[in-house]
Amino acid sequence: MxxxxxxxxxxxxxxxxxxxxxxxxxxxxxxxxxAGMTLSGSCSGSIPILLCSTSDCPTYRGRR
Incomplete structure (x- = not known):
């Protein structure tokens, strides 16, 4: 597991x-x-081993 x-x-x-x-x-x-910007407080204290994200998220206007 x-x-x-x-x-x-x-x-x-x-x-x-x-x-x-x-x-x-x-x-x-x-x-x-x-949207990645809404995640900031959700996983407090956890360091992720992986971030899975769509490459075409309409709510995010950041760097691609």
């Missing part, structure tokens, strides 16, 4: 739910959000 924290960022709730389901089955702690 795996362990660690993974952050999933995607504007599609169904995609976030699907990815969360598979990762939690494998033993990961998962935080998810539709």
């Amino acid at each position: 795996a362990s660690g924290t993974i952050i999933v960022v995607d504007d599609e709730p169904k995609i976030r739910d699907l990815v969360r389901t598979y990762l939690e089955r494998e033993g990961y702690q998962v935080f998810d959000t539709e």
